[in-house]
Amino acid sequence: MTDTRTNDPVAAAIALAPQIKAAKDEIQAQSTLPNSLVKAMAEANLFQLFVPRSIGGPETDPITAFLAVEELSKVDGSVGWCSFVASAISIYSAWLPADVGQEMFDQPLDIRAAGSFRPTADARPLDGGYLIGGRWNYVSGSDHANWLVLNCNIVGDNGPVFDSQGGPVTRVMIVPRSVAMVEKTWHTLGMRGTGSNDVVIEEAFVPNEHTCLLYEAAATDGPLYEPRTVTATGWTPFAAMGLGIARGAMDTFVRLATSSGSTTSPTLIRDRTAVQTVVGETEAIISGARAYALDAVGEMWESASRGDLDPGPQILQARLAITHAVRESVRAVDMLFYAAGTNAIHESNDLEQYFRDIHTAGQHIAALHSNFEYGGQLLLGLPHGASGW
Numbered sequence: 001m002t003d004t005r006t007n008d009p010v011a012a013a014i015a016l017a018p019q020i021k022a023a024k025d026e027i028q029a030q031s032t033l034p035n036s037l038v039k040a041m042a043e044a045n046l047f048q049l050f051v052p053r054s055i056g057g058p059e060t061d062p063i064t065a066f067l068a069v070e071e072l073s074k075v076d077g078s079v080g081w082c083s084f085v086a087s088a089i090s091i092y093s094a095w096l097p098a099d100v101g102q103e104m105f106d107q108p109l110d111i112r113a114a115g116s117f118r119p120t121a122d123a124r125p126l127d128g129g130y131l132i133g134g135r136w137n138y139v140s141g142s143d144h145a146n147w148l149v150l151n152c153n154i155v156g157d158n159g160p161v162f163d164s165q166g167g168p169v170t171r172v173m174i175v176p177r178s179v180a181m182v183e184k185t186w187h188t189l190g191m192r193g194t195g196s197n198d199v200v201i202e203e204a205f206v207p208n209e210h211t212c213l214l215y216e217a218a219a220t221d222g223p224l225y226e227p228r229t230v231t232a233t234g235w236t237p238f239a240a241m242g243l244g245i246a247r248g249a250m251d252t253f254v255r256l257a258t259s260s261g262s263t264t265s266p267t268l269i270r271d272r273t274a275v276q277t278v279v280g281e282t283e284a285i286i287s288g289a290r291a292y293a294l295d296a297v298g299e300m301w302e303s304a305s306r307g308d309l310d311p312g313p314q315i316l317q318a319r320l321a322i323t324h325a326v327r328e329s330v331r332a333v334d335m336l337f338y339a340a341g342t343n344a345i346h347e348s349n350d351l352e353q354y355f356r357d358i359h360t361a362g363q364h365i366a367a368l369h370s371n372f373e374y375g376g377q378l379l380l381g382l383p384h385g386a387s388g389w
Contacts, residue, residue: 002205003185007045007058009044009046009058009060009064010067010071013044013067013068013069013083014071016040016044017071017074019036020079021076022074023037024076024350027076027078027079027193027294031184031186031187031195032143032195033078033079033144036114038112038144041082045058046068046072046083046086047082047111047113048087048109048110048113049064049083049237050087050088050091050094050224050234051109052093052094052098052220052224053220054189054220055093055102055379056102057111059224060147060235061224062233062297062301063236063297063298063300063301065237066236066239066294067235067240068188068240069083069087069240069243070247073242073243073245074244074248077191077248077357077358078192078193078194078357079193080245081140081194081241081361082141082144083237084241085141085194086114086140086141086232086245088156088235089114090113090232091224091225091234092149092172093105093111094218094219095213095219096174097219098219098220100209100210104210105147107242108167110146110163111146112144112147113148114141114147114149114199115136115137115139115148115149115151116136116137116150116151117172118136118138119153119168120136120137121133121134121153121201122133122152122153122154122155123154123155123171123173124156125154127155128205128207128208129205129207129208129211130154130171130173130203130205131204131205131206132152132175132207133203134201135199136150136199138196139182139196140196141195141196143182143197144195146177147176147201148174148176148179148204149172150174150175150199150201151171151173151214152170152171152172153168153169153170154168154169154170154171160344170213170214170274171211171212172212172214173206173210173241174211175201175204175206179201181199181200181201181205182198183197183199184197185197185198189359190353190355190357190358190360191357192355196256197336200310209364215227215387217242218230223301223305224304226304226311228312228315229300229303229304229314229318231387232300232315232318233301235316235319236322238322238361239321239325239326240293241361242325242330242358242361243286243289243326243329245329245333245354245357245358246282246328246329246332246352246358248285248350248352249336249337249354249358250283250332250336252349252351253336253340254279256268256340257269257340258268260343269339269340269341269343274339275339278335278336278339281335282332282335285328287324288328289321289324290325292324292325295321295379296314296317296318297318297321299318312389315389316375316378316379316389319374319375319388320368320375321349323367323369326358326367329358329362330359330362333354333355334355336351337352337355370386371386374386
């Protein structure tokens, strides 16, 4: 197999726009990405942006990953989501020793990871590894994945194992997609192409060396793989996905406003004062949220690259900026959708898909208002129980 993978994921994402546009109807109808698009994205490293160089990955910095996912999401939110999720999950390949990763994964490297960090199934320790089985939900990209990264509750002879604080002990298992069955449970308002179905494993053995602990030290050195910053790093493309959808909605609205009137008037939508105000305000909302996200993530990346002992202040701002970016993207798309009037509700107009997709994406844990609460607790010097801060 010839290695045709690119070292410029942003240029690759831009180049894929015509192919993504041509596949939009199929993506919506089939609730998955077409094989031809999956192949093109894999060849552009867009499913494995954060995989370390030590096993053949691109080890993309978070700003470049942001820009690549943003470009994909401008065209179709589901495509951007699949790139974000696969990259955020496959970052944990850096928690495996390099020789293990090189042996596990084919070369040229093609990791299309799906999975879940919610420990909804069990793992029982055995000699040399774990026996796992159960169901995990919301496994985005389950149809095109070739690897699954699944968090499990550790269960011993006497039942679930708990740590010294009374919390359940969990461990992440990395297994081939072939050991699981996908159940088609993804019937949703938006983000239909992500194929975030359930996966079920009846029983599979996982060697110890194919497992890791969340937030323990990675086996690979480098600023991408710092346990304190890994959540914010992995969620950075999530902010890009939301902002890309918002930018796609803005571009669609401008085309609509400059080419047609409403269903009751031939006057161009752009000639209405209220519409002009909405466009100006939403541009400020999108651009402001984007600037905050890029600045905060950039500061965190610089802190991690310097090896700062306490990156807490930078993580705080990055986490707030990521949540803010998606919440503001929801607000901007809502404003554009309302300003478009009846035009907005037709499937022939991409605005309705951007509306459905951003409202679905906005339910992700990284976009919830509880993140503002955790950030506020830290700023006020209060304790909090959330991870990844």
